[in-house]
Amino acid sequence: MTRAVFERQLNEVQEDMLVMASMVESAITHSMEALKNRDVALAQRIIDNDQKINQKRYDAEEKCIELISLQAPLASDLRTIISVLHITVDLERMADHAEGNAKIAIMLADEPPMKPYVDIPRMAEMAIKMMDGALESYRTRDTQRARQIIAADDAVDSLHEQVYRELLLLMIEDPRVIQRATYLMWVAHNLERIADRVTNICERVVYLVEGRIHDLNVSKY
Amino acid sequence: MRQLDLAESKRPVSPLSEPLEPLLTNDVAIPESGGTAAIRNPSEEAVFRLADVGVWYGNKHAISEISMSIPLKRVTALIGPSGCGKSTLLRCLNRMNDLIPGAQVEGSVEYHGADIYGRDVDPVEVRRRIGMVFQKPNPFPKSIHENVVFGAKVNGIRGDMGEICETALRQAALWDEVKNDLRKSGLALSGGQQQRLCIARALAVQPEVILMDEPCSALDPIATLKIEDLIRELVQNYTIIIVTHNMQQAARVSDYTAFMLAEEHGVNAHLIEYGPTTEIFTNPRDKRTEDYITGRFG
Numbered sequence: 001m002t003r004a005v006f007e008r009q010l011n012e013v014q015e016d017m018l019v020m021a022s023m024v025e026s027a028i029t030h031s032m033e034a035l036k037n038r039d040v041a042l043a044q045r046i047i048d049n050d051q052k053i054n055q056k057r058y059d060a061e062e063k064c065i066e067l068i069s070l071q072a073p074l075a076s077d078l079r080t081i082i083s084v085l086h087i088t089v090d091l092e093r094m095a096d097h098a099e100g101n102a103k104i105a106i107m108l109a110d111e112p113p114m115k116p117y118v119d120i121p122r123m124a125e126m127a128i129k130m131m132d133g134a135l136e137s138y139r140t141r142d143t144q145r146a147r148q149i150i151a152a153d154d155a156v157d158s159l160h161e162q163v164y165r166e167l168l169l170l171m172i173e174d175p176r177v178i179q180r181a182t183y184l185m186w187v188a189h190n191l192e193r194i195a196d197r198v199t200n201i202c203e204r205v206v207y208l209v210e211g212r213i214h215d216l217n218v219s220k221y
Numbered sequence: 222m223r224q225l226d227l228a229e230s231k232r233p234v235s236p237l238s239e240p241l242e243p244l245l246t247n248d249v250a251i252p253e254s255g256g257t258a259a260i261r262n263p264s265e266e267a268v269f270r271l272a273d274v275g276v277w278y279g280n281k282h283a284i285s286e287i288s289m290s291i292p293l294k295r296v297t298a299l300i301g302p303s304g305c306g307k308s309t310l311l312r313c314l315n316r317m318n319d320l321i322p323g324a325q326v327e328g329s330v331e332y333h334g335a336d337i338y339g340r341d342v343d344p345v346e347v348r349r350r351i352g353m354v355f356q357k358p359n360p361f362p363k364s365i366h367e368n369v370v371f372g373a374k375v376n377g378i379r380g381d382m383g384e385i386c387e388t389a390l391r392q393a394a395l396w397d398e399v400k401n402d403l404r405k406s407g408l409a410l411s412g413g414q415q416q417r418l419c420i421a422r423a424l425a426v427q428p429e430v431i432l433m434d435e436p437c438s439a440l441d442p443i444a445t446l447k448i449e450d451l452i453r454e455l456v457q458n459y460t461i462i463i464v465t466h467n468m469q470q471a472a473r474v475s476d477y478t479a480f481m482l483a484e485e486h487g488v489n490a491h492l493i494e495y496g497p498t499t500e501i502f503t504n505p506r507d508k509r510t511e512d513y514i515t516g517r518f519g
Contacts, residue, residue: 003515003516003517072469073515074468074472074503074514074515075502075503075504075505075510075511075515076511076515077515078503079504210504211500211503211504212504
């Protein structure tokens with residue numbers, strides 16, 4: 001007794017999730033480019049695309065509900081579907097953060113620059129690297145890798161704190177930059193949240209493989 | 222491993238009212254809570270403790286080396302593919318295998334610390350305490366009332382038979398449907414009602430344990446759900462061990478699940494995994510359990 005049809009559907013829903021993940025990753029990358037290059041058109045495309053990402057999440061949810069109700073999945077099949085349900089929600093929220101950054105990129109496009117962006121793009125790079133690793137750990141069911149990525153979140157949090165302090169100092173020095181600096185604080189905050197969401201994905205990888213639900217992201221921040 | 226003499230009729234028989242306690246006990250070790258990775262015996266008070274239980278049908282070793290403890294007032298489900306020895310194991314628990322020609326049981330089955338295959342044990346008394354409900358409802362061709370009180374009368378239970386009948390029918394969630402028709406034949410009831418009548422008949426002799434061998438496999442989905450609800454009600458007062466082919470049913474009704482697998486159909490079946498039902502169905506430890514419950518077996 002094999003379940004070829006179910007197996008195919010289970011693979012499809014996971015592939016859809018990985019396609020959605022690549023859309024989210026590209027939204028994060030492009031939102032940074034839009035910010036750095038003051039590219040309003042690119043920022044607008046990210047905002048428009050967010051609807052497609054949202055739709056992907058709803059599609060995944062529907063497929064998962066259908067699989068649960070019609071196929072009565074158990075054990076690792078059930079854990080896979082539950083993981084997909086959680087991960088797609090995290091991905092959708094990550095895309096919302098990227099969309100938020102795209103909106104800020106539009107608002108900052110006509111403002112004079114404060115200083116070259118260094119740490120914020122670094123935060124984005126770190127978050128994207130974490131995301132790549134998390135998805136790879138999902139594909140390979142590598143819990144060790146997933147745990148390493150969770151541990152790497154501290155570095156993003158640390159950088160976030162640093163950016164926050166710097167922006168605060170800039171505001172103290174020159175109140176005219178308060179609005180711009182506040183926008184950038186939001187950008188940094190969004191990136192920090194994206195990295196947090198990546199750790200949620202890693203927790204789901206651990207659940208998928210080991211069947212245990214833990215809060216593994218016990219950060220010192 | 223101890224081969225038992227199965228010539229029961231020649232054994233001295235204990236009086237019906239005697240408790241089963243003063244019988245020999247075996248010192249065969251059963252893993253306590255934890256056990257091997259896949260066999261996780263409940264840490265709760267046990268009704269049964271099985272050690273190296275095996276059954277031979279003639280020269281065929283049907284099940285072997287089953288060691289597990291079965292907890293009090295819980296539902297324990299036995300699952301596995303057909304021919305994996307689930308029903309054989311179930312029948313070991315109230316000596317129903319004694320009735321099968323050529324069947325031999327080895328190892329020990331302790332019920333509250335007493336070996337039910339001990340020399341002084343009356344198998345009839347064992348079966349009174351450990352009742353059984355079968356796959357197909359099998360009411361006697363008698364009235365509903367007679368069906369329920371039959372076992373009680375045979376077992377010498379005294380008291381108001383009307384009251385015994387009502388109590389058992391209420392416990393079996395059948396009273397409201399039949400209270401005005403107690404003289405009607407049990408065979409006139411629907412399949413689901415007949416099965417609940419059989420459950421009432423088992424309850425009327427005041428057992429402690431009820432063994433159920435695929436009790437819903439001949440019933441429609443609504444009747445099945447009624448029996449499942451009933452099982453959850455009954456477990457407040459009884460220990461229930463159920464054999465089922467329906468994994469969703471095992472998941473819905475049981476607290477603990479045991480998965481069995483044979484080397485080939487009907488030959489040398491072993492206990493592969495045993496533990497809390499939620500763990501078995503969400504995170505089984507043995508790949509063979511995983512393959513079976515996800516439908517990828519074989």
